[in-house]
Amino acid sequence: MEAIKNALDFSDSPRLDRTVALLVLALFLVFPLFPHSAFAMATMIQFFMFALYGMGWNTIGGYGGQVDLGKAQYVGIGAYTTMVLLTRWDIPFWLSMPVGAALAVTWSFIIGYPLFKLKGHYFAIATIATSLVLKDLFEVWKFVGASRGLGVSPTKYSPPDFVRLIFREDVYYYYVILCFFVAGVLYMNWFRKSRLGFQLRSIKDNEDVARSLGINVHWAKIKTYAIATAFVSIVGSFHAVYIKNIEPEDTMSLDISILIALMAMLGGAGSLWGPIIGAGVLIPLKSYLKEWLGAKAGLVGIDLVLYGLIIMIISAFEPRGLWGIVEKTRRRKRI
Amino acid sequence: MDILLGSLVSGLLLGMVLALVALGLTIIFGMMDIVNFAHGEFLMLGMYTGLLTSQATGLDPLFTLPVAALVGFLLGVLCYAGFVKYLLRGPMIAQLLGTFGLMLFLRNMALMLFGANDRSLQTGILVGKSFDIGSGIIVSATKLAVAVLAVLSFVAIWLLMNRTRFGKALTATALNRQGARYMGIPTERMNALAWGIGGGSVTVAGALIVNFWAVNPYVGLTFTMIAFTVVALGGFGSVPGAFFAGLVVGLITEIPGFWDFFAITFDIDWMSEVPMTSFKYMWIYVAYFVIMVVRPRGLFGWKQ
Numbered sequence A: 001m002e003a004i005k006n007a008l009d010f011s012d013s014p015r016l017d018r019t020v021a022l023l024v025l026a027l028f029l030v031f032p033l034f035p036h037s038a039f040a041m042a043t044m045i046q047f048f049m050f051a052l053y054g055m056g057w058n059t060i061g062g063y064g065g066q067v068d069l070g071k072a073q074y075v076g077i078g079a080y081t082t083m084v085l086l087t088r089w090d091i092p093f094w095l096s097m098p099v100g101a102a103l104a105v106t107w108s109f110i111i112g113y114p115l116f117k118l119k120g121h122y123f124a125i126a127t128i129a130t131s132l133v134l135k136d137l138f139e140v141w142k143f144v145g146a147s148r149g150l151g152v153s154p155t156k157y158s159p160p161d162f163v164r165l166i167f168r169e170d171v172y173y174y175y176v177i178l179c180f181f182v183a184g185v186l187y188m189n190w191f192r193k194s195r196l197g198f199q200l201r202s203i204k205d206n207e208d209v210a211r212s213l214g215i216n217v218h219w220a221k222i223k224t225y226a227i228a229t230a231f232v233s234i235v236g237s238f239h240a241v242y243i244k245n246i247e248p249e250d251t252m253s254l255d256i257s258i259l260i261a262l263m264a265m266l267g268g269a270g271s272l273w274g275p276i277i278g279a280g281v282l283i284p285l286k287s288y289l290k291e292w293l294g295a296k297a298g299l300v301g302i303d304l305v306l307y308g309l310i311i312m313i314i315s316a317f318e319p320r321g322l323w324g325i326v327e328k329t330r331r332r333k334r335i
Numbered sequence B: 001m002d003i004l005l006g007s008l009v010s011g012l013l014l015g016m017v018l019a020l021v022a023l024g025l026t027i028i029f030g031m032m033d034i035v036n037f038a039h040g041e042f043l044m045l046g047m048y049t050g051l052l053t054s055q056a057t058g059l060d061p062l063f064t065l066p067v068a069a070l071v072g073f074l075l076g077v078l079c080y081a082g083f084v085k086y087l088l089r090g091p092m093i094a095q096l097l098g099t100f101g102l103m104l105f106l107r108n109m110a111l112m113l114f115g116a117n118d119r120s121l122q123t124g125i126l127v128g129k130s131f132d133i134g135s136g137i138i139v140s141a142t143k144l145a146v147a148v149l150a151v152l153s154f155v156a157i158w159l160l161m162n163r164t165r166f167g168k169a170l171t172a173t174a175l176n177r178q179g180a181r182y183m184g185i186p187t188e189r190m191n192a193l194a195w196g197i198g199g200g201s202v203t204v205a206g207a208l209i210v211n212f213w214a215v216n217p218y219v220g221l222t223f224t225m226i227a228f229t230v231v232a233l234g235g236f237g238s239v240p241g242a243f244f245a246g247l248v249v250g251l252i253t254e255i256p257g258f259w260d261f262f263a264i265t266f267d268i269d270w271m272s273e274v275p276m277t278s279f280k281y282m283w284i285y286v287a288y289f290v291i292m293v294v295r296p297r298g299l300f301g302w303k304q
Helices: A002-008 A015-033 A038-063 A072-089 A093-115 A120-140 A170-193 A195-205 A207-212 A217-243 A248-252 A254-267 A274-294 A302-317 A321-334 B002-031 B039-057 B061-087 B092-114 B141-163 B165-175 B177-182 B187-209 B220-234 B239-253 B255-265 B269-273 B282-294
Strands: B130-132 B138-140
Touching (some): A015 A170, A038 A170, A038 A217, A072 A093, A072 A120, A072 A217, A072 A254, A093 A120, A120 A248, A120 A254, A120 B092, A120 B220, A120 B282, A195 A207, A207 A217, A248 A254, A254 A302, A274 A302, A274 A321, A302 B092, B002 B141, B002 B239, B002 B255, B039 B061, B039 B092, B039 B187, B039 B220, B061 B092, B061 B187, B138 B141, B141 B165, B141 B239, B165 B177, B177 B187, B220 B239, B220 B282
Antiparallel strands (some): B130 B138
């Protein structure tokens, strides 16, 4: 009970934030009622997914300060578990999702134990390495369809199928992922005020001091890593039933890992709203850049050139993200 | 036996190539402690420089090396002065993501300029030539030349680092930036020069590799990861370490060859059924992980 009360309690953020958050939530709720293109709908779903990925990353990367660039492997584990269980044994989404999360968390414990002996960018590169190993394995593993991946055709079931989460219209997916999103925000609100959340922030500030305060640094990091993993793997499961066609390249590639970290960093790592703001800016930007520029003949890659430039500018001049700018102006006004 | 020896020789030769690729990163990442994900993209640009210069001027690809070195040096200095300098002021994550952005930028610029097709050299003194050194082992002339040049470059860089005032200043900057500044060393210029030398050496490697490796805008990432592994295995900041680590990583890439050797020699059925060649690069990532966890100092490292 205490935990639920804590999760719903936003009283420590300014009233302006709460009002804006409620307005945005109301907007999300009514968005499908307004006329919109299918592309806008797909972008919105992508936004929710990446906001959730970003929130998961934010636990370990933002609050804990451990730059993890291997989150894509857990997207893959979640997505593949759901897909394999669905296509082979017809196990519905609501059962396969926890199974996938459990598998991902188990794997995160196995590699997390040695991983967290490393620090700084040695840690970051090691997470990339683990993710690429898993991707290479999935690319030759025949059971999961090797590099061609797995697919499920919606005609086999009778959509809308709420148990397997197979729908024909995107609007169902929209509301499902919106529920996940709200749950994610509430969880993050609880997490940042939890014991572990405070331990993590002290680890980020100074590991030696944290250890001298009696915090088991290694174990706290592993636990948080598992939480981040569960987040990512659950959304990965959703990805599988939403896209209906998964392959190692688009679930486990390095680009996905980087995008997840970028989301949180652009918005402001280590803040509640950061990953959401980051996803809200970056996902529409990325998909509309591709839509407008990527398809034009002779200009292949220009969308990614611009995207790369944006990443470069942000990380060079505003590494604390958009939320950092907001907080800076606030502080200036108060003084 | 032939397979074993052949794998051994080609592994060692490839190892010297990989050592040369990693040499630039040894300076940038190993010594100066700056992550550079765009390292493989520098290599890709070096490959294009070698290829296009030789095609445009009709010179033999081997004589394009100075051009590649110049392009790489300028690129390195430009990247540092115009971009990486600002990254260093921010948190560590800014370096990781910023250089990743640089990588995307360079890769897709190359895609726009040169197209996505594979391109390779058709002519040249060394292209396509090879000789038999007995018992069926064939060594290609290009790889041998690259190996010789790799050794020469390593000796040159080692001398530069250990026998000159410049090298000492660079080492001092790497060890303690603040302290070096108090001693009157222009640390900003040292960092920029480290990037210049790093960029120059990797573009030279690229211009050499293009003699036997087709180039497209996507070759970079694999080489980046290989270079990170080589630097980690050799030990951060150790130039000789990077050379021996390159040899070890070269042998690691030949694991499929050794695997076949055991499968055939001892006639083990299950071994020959495993598609080992698909795992060629996976072992490199596994190696990085294991090295970092078991011995973070690497083989010859002096920096923790």
